[in-house]
Amino acid sequence: MGLDFFLFSILFVFLTMGLGLVVALFIRGIDRKLTAHMQARIGPPLRQPFLDIGKLFGKDTIIPENSIPWLYNLAPIACFASAATLLFYIPLGSLDSVLAGRGDLVLLTYLLLLPSLALTLGGFASGSPYATVGAQREMVTMVSYEFPIIIGVVALAWQMTMLFPFDPNLYAFSLSAFSAHLVWAEVGLFGWVGLALILFVFLLVTTGELAKVPFDVGEAETEIAGGLLAEYSGRNLALFYLGDCIKAVAMGGIIVAIFFPFNLSPLLSISGLQANAVDLLFFFVKIIIVLFFSLMLIRVGVARLKINQVVDVQWFTFSLICIVGLLLVWVDPWLSPVLGILGG
Amino acid sequence: MAKLTKSFHRALWAFHINSGSCNGCDIEIVAALTPRYDVERFGIKLVGSPRHADVLLVTGPVTRKMAKEVRRVYEQTPDPKVVIGVGVCGMSGCVFYESYNLVGPLSEIIPVDVWVPGCPARPEAIIQGVTKAWEKLESLRGKK
Ligand code: SF4
Numbered sequence: 313m314g315l316d317f318f319l320f321s322i323l324f325v326f327l328t329m330g331l332g333l334v335v336a337l338f339i340r341g342i343d344r345k346l347t348a349h350m351q352a353r354i355g356p357p358l359r360q361p362f363l364d365i366g367k368l369f370g371k372d373t374i375i376p377e378n379s380i381p382w383l384y385n386l387a388p389i390a391c392f393a394s395a396a397t398l399l400f401y402i403p404l405g406s407l408d409s410v411l412a413g414r415g416d417l418v419l420l421t422y423l424l425l426l427p428s429l430a431l432t433l434g435g436f437a438s439g440s441p442y443a444t445v446g447a448q449r450e451m452v453t454m455v456s457y458e459f460p461i462i463i464g465v466v467a468l469a470w471q472m473t474m475l476f477p478f479d480p481n482l483y484a485f486s487l488s489a490f491s492a493h494l495v496w497a498e499v500g501l502f503g504w505v506g507l508a509l510i511l512f513v514f515l516l517v518t519t520g521e522l523a524k525v526p527f528d529v530g531e532a533e534t535e536i537a538g539g540l541l542a543e544y545s546g547r548n549l550a551l552f553y554l555g556d557c558i559k560a561v562a563m564g565g566i567i568v569a570i571f572f573p574f575n576l577s578p579l580l581s582i583s584g585l586q587a588n589a590v591d592l593l594f595f596f597v598k599i600i601i602v603l604f605f606s607l608m609l610i611r612v613g614v615a616r617l618k619i620n621q622v623v624d625v626q627w628f629t630f631s632l633i634c635i636v637g638l639l640l641v642w643v644d645p646w647l648s649p650v651l652g653i654l655g656g
Numbered sequence: 657m658a659k660l661t662k663s664f665h666r667a668l669w670a671f672h673i674n675s676g677s678c679n680g681c682d683i684e685i686v687a688a689l690t691p692r693y694d695v696e697r698f699g700i701k702l703v704g705s706p707r708h709a710d711v712l713l714v715t716g717p718v719t720r721k722m723a724k725e726v727r728r729v730y731e732q733t734p735d736p737k738v739v740i741g742v743g744v745c746g747m748s749g750c751v752f753y754e755s756y757n758l759v760g761p762l763s764e765i766i767p768v769d770v771w772v773p774g775c776p777a778r779p780e781a782i783i784q785g786v787t788k789a790w791e792k793l794e795s796l797r798g799k800k
Contacts (some may be wrong), residue, residue: 344696348694351691352691353691353694353696353697354697355694355696355697356692356696356697356698356699357697357699360667360699363667364665364699366664367664367667370664370736371710371734371735371736372734372735372736374707374734376731442705486757541705541708542704542705543705543707544707544708545707545734546734549707578741640668
């Protein structure tokens with residue numbers, strides 16, 4: 313590993329970062345536009361998120377008197393940084409991720425928690441009653457969505473370890489392994505149903521993870537004035553905004569990498585740089601489709617849940633569906649061949 | 657510190673203060689967000705906290721109790737900011753004219769940049785008020 317490799321890595325990090333930022337904001341623009349169209353409105357232009365960010369960076373940044381300044385200012389940076397770190401773990405189309413082989417799905421579930429944790433800290437540090445209520449609500453939602461996610465991850469990891477039982481060098485459940493092996497192709501009928509259930513829960517949990525309607529109890533603008541973010545302004549608010557956009561892309565990217573790792577280039581029979589570019593574009597399109605189902609459609613369709621309903625839905629309903637999915641994946645190796653014999 | 661960037665007037669976030677209005681103007685403000693008028697196409701959205709706001713939409717004649725709060729919300733809003741007084745109430749008191757309970761007009765409490773008259777102000781008028789606010793922001797940018 314010489315200097316070349318080092319420089320190349322740094323370049324790659326900056327490229328991923330820049331591309332991730334632009335795409336994240338762009339996707340937020342598409343999100344707002346589609347939402348508006350579904351409500352029979354015209355909606356803001358696609359570049360609206362860029363304008364919002366530009367404006368927020370130009371505004372004054374107020375630090376409230378009864379806040380804890382260092383924590384209050386650190387939280388947005390931590391949120392942005394941890395969300396950006398997520399980007400480095402996601403394989404971009406046919407390109408491998410920057411940090412491939414240095415972390416797996418379990419690490420990612422922890423990383424996904426960090427931006428919310430930073431938000432909560434910032435909410436507590438801002439010393440406003442609204443923000444404190446928001447932070448407490450956010451903590452409760454965090455606890456509730458973590459359980460279904462981890463059950464889903466266990467089921468997927470189970471599937472992957474059965475594929476490579478004895479290879480210690482292979483990171484069995486890193487995202488690259490998932491992209492290389494289509495999970496749907498490795499299981500029989502039972503596993504298929506199980507995976508579909510897990511995918512369904514993942515799509516819905518994304519909504520909770522990103523604190524969007526109906527799970528946006530922590531921000532709830534109409535009841536607690538923006539909740540966690542109530543005191544944030546200017547640059548700090550912009551960083552939270554960016555972190556939120558990036559997290560949406562990362563979450564969509566994880567689902568795409570696990571469940572839909574298809575590439576276009578083999579179909580079009582092109583190779584080299586061109587293929588990478590086409591796959592990258594296709595990857596972003598897939599993210600938009602995933603987010604369309606997990607963010608936009610739900611947001612337009614339903615209103616905000618109450619905090620106890622959020623916990624009920626995520627703890628009981630989602631976890632139950634995920635456990636059923638896990639069981640189906642588990643029994644799949646024995647039952648599906650039987651089914652095949654009966655059918656044949 | 658605060659700079660007036662070019663993106664500023666294409667991304668105005670509004671916070672709405674009711675300083676004792678009859679609720680007529682408030683409903684018209686909400687009407688401006690509905691599919692029929694859809695101010696979000698100009699990047700305008702209602703926010704829940706004055707810390708996020710660029711525009712303060714103040715309705716009502718400012719009652720004695722609300723004067724302190726209006727001033728406080730004005731101070732809580734980060735610079736640069738624009739204040740739009742919606743409805744005749746804030747200008748003269750309208751139907752509450754000479755009530756014992758008023759400390760208005762609004763312009764004696766906080767500096768108002770744009771007035772939108774009407775009782776209640778029509779959504780079209782509110783949108784025009786926002787374009788007037790753009791003009792003001794542009795002239796401010798010209799000065800710098
Ligand atoms: S201007 Fe008229 S409609 Fe508006 S708050 Fe005053 S009385 Fe009500």
